[in-house]
Amino acid sequence: MNIDTLVLLIVCLPLVGAAFTGLVGLFAPEYRKRETLIGSLATLLVAVPFAITAYLFATYAGEPLIASFYTWMSAGEFTLDFAYRIDELSLIMTLIVTGVGGVIHLYSIGYMHGDSGYWRFFAYLNLFIFAMLNLVLADNLPVLFLGWEGVGLCSYLLIGFWYTDLNNSAAANKAFIMNRVGDFAFLMAMFVLYKEVGSLNFEPLLAAVDTMSGGMLNWVVLLLFIGATGKSAQIPLFTWLPDAMAGPTPVSALIHAATMVTSGLYLLARLSPMVLSAPTMMAVIAITGAVTAIMAATIAVTQNDIKKVLAYSTVSQLGFMFMAAGVGAFFVSIFHVVTHAFFKGCLFLGSGSVIHAMHHVEHELEHEGLSQAGKGQAAVAGETHTDWSGHGYDEPFDPQDMRTMGGLKKYMPSTHLTYFLSTLAIAGILPLAGFFSKDEILFKAFEYGYDGHAWAYFVWIIGLITALLTAVYMMRSYMLTFQGVERWPAADRIHPHESPRTMTIPLWILAGLSVVGGFIGLPAVVGHGELNWIHHWLGSSYGGPVAEASVAEHGAGFVLIEWLLILLGAAIAVVGVLFALSAYRRHGLAYDAELRSRFGAVYGWASGKYYWDELYDRTIVRPMLGLADRGFASFDRHVVDGAVNGIGRLASGTSRVLRFIQTGFVQNYATAIVIGVVLVIALMLFG
Amino acid sequence: MEVTIVWYLSLSAVLFVIGVMGVLLRRNVIVVLMSVELMLNAVNLTLVAFSQSMGDAAGQILVFFVISVAAAEAAVGLAIVIALFRKKMTVDITQFNLFKH
Numbered sequence: 040m041n042i043d044t045l046v047l048l049i050v051c052l053p054l055v056g057a058a059f060t061g062l063v064g065l066f067a068p069e070y071r072k073r074e075t076l077i078g079s080l081a082t083l084l085v086a087v088p089f090a091i092t093a094y095l096f097a098t099y100a101g102e103p104l105i106a107s108f109y110t111w112m113s114a115g116e117f118t119l120d121f122a123y124r125i126d127e128l129s130l131i132m133t134l135i136v137t138g139v140g141g142v143i144h145l146y147s148i149g150y151m152h153g154d155s156g157y158w159r160f161f162a163y164l165n166l167f168i169f170a171m172l173n174l175v176l177a178d179n180l181p182v183l184f185l186g187w188e189g190v191g192l193c194s195y196l197l198i199g200f201w202y203t204d205l206n207n208s209a210a211a212n213k214a215f216i217m218n219r220v221g222d223f224a225f226l227m228a229m230f231v232l233y234k235e236v237g238s239l240n241f242e243p244l245l246a247a248v249d250t251m252s253g254g255m256l257n258w259v260v261l262l263l264f265i266g267a268t269g270k271s272a273q274i275p276l277f278t279w280l281p282d283a284m285a286g287p288t289p290v291s292a293l294i295h296a297a298t299m300v301t302s303g304l305y306l307l308a309r310l311s312p313m314v315l316s317a318p319t320m321m322a323v324i325a326i327t328g329a330v331t332a333i334m335a336a337t338i339a340v341t342q343n344d345i346k347k348v349l350a351y352s353t354v355s356q357l358g359f360m361f362m363a364a365g366v367g368a369f370f371v372s373i374f375h376v377v378t379h380a381f382f383k384g385c386l387f388l389g390s391g392s393v394i395h396a397m398h399h400v401e402h403e404l405e406h407e408g409l410s411q412a413g414k415g416q417a418a419v420a421g422e423t424h425t426d427w428s429g430h431g432y433d434e435p436f437d438p439q440d441m442r443t444m445g446g447l448k449k450y451m452p453s454t455h456l457t458y459f460l461s462t463l464a465i466a467g468i469l470p471l472a473g474f475f476s477k478d479e480i481l482f483k484a485f486e487y488g489y490d491g492h493a494w495a496y497f498v499w500i501i502g503l504i505t506a507l508l509t510a511v512y513m514m515r516s517y518m519l520t521f522q523g524v525e526r527w528p529a530a531d532r533i534h535p536h537e538s539p540r541t542m543t544i545p546l547w548i549l550a551g552l553s554v555v556g557g558f559i560g561l562p563a564v565v566g567h568g569e570l571n572w573i574h575h576w577l578g579s580s581y582g583g584p585v586a587e588a589s590v591a592e593h594g595a596g597f598v599l600i601e602w603l604l605i606l607l608g609a610a611i612a613v614v615g616v617l618f619a620l621s622a623y624r625r626h627g628l629a630y631d632a633e634l635r636s637r638f639g640a641v642y643g644w645a646s647g648k649y650y651w652d653e654l655y656d657r658t659i660v661r662p663m664l665g666l667a668d669r670g671f672a673s674f675d676r677h678v679v680d681g682a683v684n685g686i687g688r689l690a691s692g693t694s695r696v697l698r699f700i701q702t703g704f705v706q707n708y709a710t711a712i713v714i715g716v717v718l719v720i721a722l723m724l725f726g
Numbered sequence: 727m728e729v730t731i732v733w734y735l736s737l738s739a740v741l742f743v744i745g746v747m748g749v750l751l752r753r754n755v756i757v758v759l760m761s762v763e764l765m766l767n768a769v770n771l772t773l774v775a776f777s778q779s780m781g782d783a784a785g786q787i788l789v790f791f792v793i794s795v796a797a798a799e800a801a802v803g804l805a806i807v808i809a810l811f812r813k814k815m816t817v818d819i820t821q822f823n824l825f826k827h
Contacts (some may be wrong), residue, residue, distance in 0.1 A: 067792030476795025701821070701825060701826065702826060703818060703822075703823070703824065703825040704819070704823055704826075705819065706749070706750050706751070706758075706819060709749060709750055710750050713746060713750065
């Protein structure tokens with residue numbers, strides 16, 4: 040089996056799945072009910088590419104393999120093929136996409152059971168995997184961009200999956216339109232690169248970095264970074280990600296945690312030599328990442344919807360990855376991509392399991408007529424649980440609201456344990472995965488500052504505070520969901536139950552990976568950097584494709600600083616976890632009220648999400664809609680429609696006049712003929 | 727004053743024009759048919775005049791054809807008039823205007 044066939048199989052099998060399920064489901068409605076067939080087919084068509092990638096990974100010999108298919112464009116001197124590249128970076132990304140993707144496909148079999156759009160879901164999910172694979176395996180920017188746009192499309196389709204609710208469609212629109220802004224910048228970057236270098240394949244591009252002027256490089260990297268902020272939800276293009284939680288939870292796990300949102304990081308890592316040559320932009324990238332990270336972390340502390348907590352957490356963790364990229368440690372950001380896929384994927388799937396269970400509770404409540412009860416009815420029903428502070432039963436029951444959860448560890452042991460492990464992992468507890476990758480990021484930021492770039496110290500401090508906040512808000516979400524008293528109505532009668540095995544097995548797989556996944560990148564102090572497998576795999580100093588900032592030689596005392604930093608990171612994680620554990624164990628949900636009173640204005644700002652949406656609405660959305668309505672719509676109505684309707688009116692006006700020729704009298708017609716004959720003869724005689 | 731062919735041709739032209747006027751201006755459909763016959767006969771006159779003046783008998787042979795065709799056409803035309811009369815009870819051509827807008 041040569042490389043061309045293997046790459047073709049990896050990329051196209053999911054496409055086959057999408058096309059098959061999509062088309063057969065569309066034209067043969069009986070197919071839509073065959074859930075097992077659809078689900079297992081879709082999962083298989085992601086598992087096989089995973090197996091092939093694992094094989095390529097195991098047999099990789101150090102030389103990038105290029106699989107080139109037909110020529111896409113050929114214009115003058117410029118040619119572009121559909122070409123795919125197997126090298127260290129694309130292998131790691133493909134393993135994550137197909138591996139975590141396959142696990143999530145399995146989970147979706149259970150999660151989406153009974154949904155009338157089951158077939159559509161798996162068709163879109165397979166299509167997403169296809170597009171993502173195009174993105175990470177591409178050997179040139181346009182094919183990457185094809186995948187880039189493709190994942191944006193699938194994100195739109197899947198966020199608005201339950202399209203009958205207009206809020207979901209609005210969220211999908213928001214995601215897609217914001218992405219487009221970033222894509223515009225990406226396109227500009229491609230145009231500039233084409234003009235400067237004449238080719239868009241990666242090898243010539245990266246080879247030409249030395250010949251490009253500094254100003255031009257700054258522009259290109261800036262534009263690429265703006266594209267990355269759109270895809271990876273950084274300031275200023277991040278507000279779509281929390282809204283994207285309107286989609287089904289497997290979508291949130293796959294697209295908005297593990298894969299699509301990491302495309303921006305992948306782009307920067309792939310073009311790392313270029314980014315490294317634009318030092319000003321690197322500062323911009325790192326500082327933007329840092330500010331985004333801490334901002335999102337503060338918001339996450341205030342959120343009540345479990346998926347929103349995880350969404351802001353994702354924005355925050357992506358900020359960490361950009362911090363790493365900004366200080367030149369691109370392999371570390373990829374490391375964090377990998378570990379984040381594990382623990383965030385597990386967290387999202389776990390939250391989905393919880394939401395699944397709470398849906399059951401919601402149905403039971405509807406049977407009993409309690410879900411929309413006012414305060415009085417709730418008191419009459421005689422609940423024995425604690426009412427959460429100040430919150431009545433006026434709002435309809437929300438299965439995603441943590442204020443009506445609590446004590447779920449009794450009913451959902453697998454979900455509980457896996458969520459707990461992943462929470463510890465993201466908080467950065469030794470020796471789980473999150474510790475190693477986050478610690479690396481913080482260390483690299485510190486080291487970059489130590490090597491002379493003072494702004495990196497600022498990034499490092501922000502990172503430390505954010506790490507503390509991460510531990511706090513994740514532990515908060517764990518405590519409110521699984522520990523404490525049960526806060527939903529009629530909790531003594533109505534009990535949730537654990538999810539089926541198709542859902543818990545993926546949870547355990549990802550939780551297991553969150554526990555051991557960190558060992559692929561042990562810090563440099565341990566074993567003199569020889570045990571940092573991912574650095575050896577990816578880093579350009581070992582022959583890999585991902586460039587890194589040059590590190591100065593440090594004195595012997597630096598080793599001590601490194602160990603101190605490791606201790607600091609571990610301590611921060613433990614402090615954060617223990618703080619949230621004790622605070623929420625003692626006070627339960629009431630602690631939120633205490634936070635609110637303690638931090639007053641800041642808490643208010645944070646829980647209002649710093650009013651980014653309102654700002655955008657006032658400064659961009661409303662002026663655009665006003666321009667569209669007064670300007671373009673009026674132009675369309677009066678000029679365009681006027682012209683078209685005017686032609687119609689002209690035609691009917693003319694005919695209204697001409698119709699009088701039709702008199703119905705034969706003699707009039709005969710007269711016309713005679714006049715015609717006379718004219719013709721006159722012409723013949725005198726013409 | 728000698729009677730040249732011009733006299734015959736002028737008579738024929740005048741008859742033809744009278745026929746055309748009749749077709750275009752008369753109301754009674756039978757008069758219209760008569761005017762058509764008048765036009766045909768004018769043409770016959772022209773043909774005979776030329777035949778005599780050029781000494782070629784072909785013109786007169788053609789006249790025989792024209793006369794017989796005119797007779798057949800008159801029969802058919804009158805049959806149509808009878809059918810129309812049965813429908814509309816009138817021979818006023820201005821009443822046959824179903825195509826009027």
